[in-house]
Amino acid sequence: MRLVAAELVESRQILPGQWLQSFHAPELASGSRAGQFVHVRTGDCSGLVLRRPFSINTADPGTGIVTLHFRTVGRGTEWMTRVREGERLDMLGPLGRPFEVDPRSRHLLLIAGGLGMAGVRMLADEAIRDGRQVTILFGALSAAHVYPSNLLPDEVEYVVATDDGSLGHHGYVTELVQEYEAWADQAFACGPHPMLARLAALAVGRRDRLGVAKLGRKRGAGKADPLGSTTARRKSFLQVSMEQTMGCAVGACLGCTVIGVEGPLRVCREGPVFAAEEIAWPAL
Amino acid sequence: MTPKKAKSPKQVLIRFGDMRVGTDSNRSKRTPTVRKAKGAIEPADRFKAPAGRPRVETGGSAVADLGAPTAARPTLAVQAALDRIDLSVDLAPARGAPDHGGLVLDNPILVASGTFGYGVEYGEVVDVQRIGAICCKGTTLRPRAGNPPPRVTETPGGMLNAIGLQNPGVDAVIEKYGPIWQGWKVPVIVNVAGESIEDYVEVARRLDGVPGVAGIELNISCPNVGKGGLQFAIDRDAARAVTAAVRRATDLPLLVKLSPNVTDVRPIAKAIEEAGADAICAINTLSGLAVSADRTRAFLGNTYGGLSGPAIKPVALRIVYEVAQVVSIPIVAIGGVTNLDDVLDFLACGAVAVQVGTAIFADPELPVRLGDELRADCLRRGLDSYRSLIGTALPKRTGAPSAKGAEYRP
Known part of the structure; x- marks a missing residue:
């Protein structure tokens, strides 16, 4: 975690109301992992007192380029779209804990709803770099809101669902999951809260349902890893990236909590990635 | 004493490979852990907007400060005078x-x-x-x-x-x-x-x-x-x-x-x-x-x-x-x-x-x-x-x- 002056090198609207901005920030590009986020300071002139958290969309240590993908939802994000190339933004990052991929996982299922693509996009890069196979299931309102496939690595399988059926599967992206459930070794999701809750419900009991053998030595049999630990997350089938309105993003203000099974969890510190078992999901 | 003030002669950066050492008295006040974090931040020039591009203040003074956290670094004499001021x-x-x-x-x-x-x-x-x-x-x-x-x-x-x-x-x-x-x-x-x-x-x-x-x-x-x-x-x-x-x-x-x-x-x-x-x-x-x-x-x-x-x-x-x-x-x-x-x-x-x-x-x-x-x-x-x-x-x-x-x- 450090304060970085990131220079905007490119800004473009890739979808209606959704922007992809590239920043030159070598410290962030080389030090961050998929699932982590940055806290971006907006201009003082606009009377905005809080920073804005964004998932790191991609990070390229070679060029020092970090990209952020966001939707204009308020004055802070609108201000960001007006930043010009060459200007430097004050970013605090990388923050939060990353996705934890089991080293034995060969097939990764990434599930993104709408802007949730920004949360899992970098994991696709990391997984392909590590020689894993990646399938991205993507859900959007309509064809006009589908993330352009040319922005994804060539190696990924990209499956689209739209709510109105204008492209790909007609329905929710969660309906596609069953087809890939057996193929996937691990699943990683980011998107609207109801989507994540649905996925968490689908993932329950998967191991028994599919008859998946437990691999590896039965080390410390019966002794479970503490909930929320890196090892426990690595063994978890479904990891979700959550969002919440945020204050400090370093764990000081306790503003960005979500309710976990063992009490409140800070999205900025214990998250933004959680194993699905850690979250107290609302009953569906 | 704005952050943009011209750098004082004391702010010489000596390069030893990847390590940069600032030769100022101010730095000695920092704790070792923080010095490590600060030292990792690159100087401002690295992020300077290319010539010809309009440079707009993004409002935050920290942005200007970031690259050079001690940009307003005073000379030794000024530092001594500053140290004499009682803020306790x-x-x-x-x-x-x-x-x-x-x-x-x-x-x-x-x-x-x-x-x-x-x-x-x-x-x-x-x-x-x-x-x-x-x-x-x-x-x-x-x-x-x-x-x-x-x-x-x-x-x-x-x-x-x-x-x-x-x-x-x-x-x-x-x-x-x-x-x-x-x-x-x-x-x-x-x-x-x-x-x-x-x-x-x-x-x-x-x-x-x-x-x-x-x-x-x-x-x-x-x-x-x-x-x-x-x-x-x-x-x-x-x-x-x-x-x-x-x-x-x-x-x-x-x-x-x-x-x-x-x-x-x-x-x-x-x-x-x-x-x-x-x-x-x-x-x-x-x-x-x-x-x-x-x-x-x-x-x-x-x-x-x-x-x-x-x-x-x-x-x-x-x-x-x-x-x-x-x-x-x-x-x-x-x-x-x-x-x-x-x-x-x-x-x-x-x-x-x-x-x-x-x-x-x-x-x-x-x-x-x-x-x-x-x-x-x-x-x-x-x-x-x-x-x-x-x-x-x-x-x-x-x-x-x-x-x-x-x-x-x-």
């Missing part, structure tokens, strides 16, 4: 010298409770030892889970929060953070909240004598919890009772934090002073509300939230101004401090020290920088100490406090 302040002067229980701070810039956690969270980006004092997150007798999310939202010029005093309880705080605080130069003031006078007394008793705890800030004004908190700050007799009870329970310097959610704060402040408080902190957040995007409910999980940030600065100034005229104990001002002008405003209204709160979220280095800026401002004015800046805007009469203006209050 005793928040418990009635208790005598520091070894008799006083609370002496190196500089009058504190960080406000709830915005800086327990002081460790920002450790990677801020040199916490250079802050005047740290007020930690509100601490209660028993652990509290806090309010349901969402808990924070931004408002024009400020933010609403309804954390609900989430904390692990006083015993866990002492066990986990006490040893850390003990090793710090910066005093840590523990913010204490409770539901009853007995709660406050018990927490104070457990904090008494704990190494690393420099004082107690009595939070009798939290607007975000159903029971307890605010009820003590809106009633003169209740405020007097809880202050007196805690006073009897501990020898620690005792600060009491006032609420702005009252008709007239002056009798309450007076009662708190009479009950034996060492200092008064003003103000806590203003009670407020935000509506959800679909307008079917309140946005915050707790419905009500506390408003903080630059939006409440005028209210805080008014209350500090009023309290300063009725009490003689030190006043620590809180409310929308974002730059040196705000600090000077509060000092002019009678505060001896200032807490920075919400602004830390946008600019974590602000508290440290404000201390430096206040020092530089004193040098520019030719002052040995910042004390002559205190109370300059107060009415120039020494008689009884005026009731004039009361009719204009809402």
Whole structure:
């Protein structure tokens, strides 16, 4: 975690109301992992007192380029779209804990709803770099809101669902999951809260349902890893990236909590990635 | 002394491979851990906008500061003069010298409770030892889970929060953070909240004598919890009772934090002073509300939230101004401090020290920088100490406090 002056090198609207901005920030590009986020300071002139958290969309240590993908939802994000190339933004990052991929996982299922693509996009890069196979299931309102496939690595399988059926599967992206459930070794999701809750419900009991053998030595049999630990997350089938309105993003203000099974969890510190078992999901 | 000032000759960077070594005296003040973090930040030139592109101020002064954290690095002679300026302040002067229980701070810039956690969270980006004092997150007798999310939202010029005093309880705080605080130069003031006078007394008793705890800030004004908190700050007799009870329970310097959610704060402040408080902190957040995007409910999980940030600065100034005229104990001002002008405003209204709160979220280095800026401002004015800046805007009469203006209050 450090304060970085990131220079905007490119800004473009890739979808209606959704922007992809590239920043030159070598410290962030080389030090961050998929699932982590940055806290971006907006201009003082606009009377905005809080920073804005964004998932790191991609990070390229070679060029020092970090990209952020966001939707204009308020004055802070609108201000960001007006930043010009060459200007430097004050970013605090990388923050939060990353996705934890089991080293034995060969097939990764990434599930993104709408802007949730920004949360899992970098994991696709990391997984392909590590020689894993990646399938991205993507859900959007309509064809006009589908993330352009040319922005994804060539190696990924990209499956689209739209709510109105204008492209790909007609329905929710969660309906596609069953087809890939057996193929996937691990699943990683980011998107609207109801989507994540649905996925968490689908993932329950998967191991028994599919008859998946437990691999590896039965080390410390019966002794479970503490909930929320890196090892426990690595063994978890479904990891979700959550969002919440945020204050400090370093764990000081306790503003960005979500309710976990063992009490409140800070999205900025214990998250933004959680194993699905850690979250107290609302009953569906 | 703006950050863009031409670099002094002392700011020579020597390159040894990837290691950069600044040859200035200032750096020696940093702790090793922070030096490591700072040293990793590249100089500003690396991010300089290419020539020909329009360079627009992005507003945040920290952006300009980032690449060169010590851009305003003075020469040795100036540094010596700066070091001579006395920014120290005793928040418990009635208790005598520091070894008799006083609370002496190196500089009058504190960080406000709830915005800086327990002081460790920002450790990677801020040199916490250079802050005047740290007020930690509100601490209660028993652990509290806090309010349901969402808990924070931004408002024009400020933010609403309804954390609900989430904390692990006083015993866990002492066990986990006490040893850390003990090793710090910066005093840590523990913010204490409770539901009853007995709660406050018990927490104070457990904090008494704990190494690393420099004082107690009595939070009798939290607007975000159903029971307890605010009820003590809106009633003169209740405020007097809880202050007196805690006073009897501990020898620690005792600060009491006032609420702005009252008709007239002056009798309450007076009662708190009479009950034996060492200092008064003003103000806590203003009670407020935000509506959800679909307008079917309140946005915050707790419905009500506390408003903080630059939006409440005028209210805080008014209350500090009023309290300063009725009490003689030190006043620590809180409310929308974002730059040196705000600090000077509060000092002019009678505060001896200032807490920075919400602004830390946008600019974590602000508290440290404000201390430096206040020092530089004193040098520019030719002052040995910042004390002559205190109370300059107060009415120039020494008689009884005026009731004039009361009719204009809402």
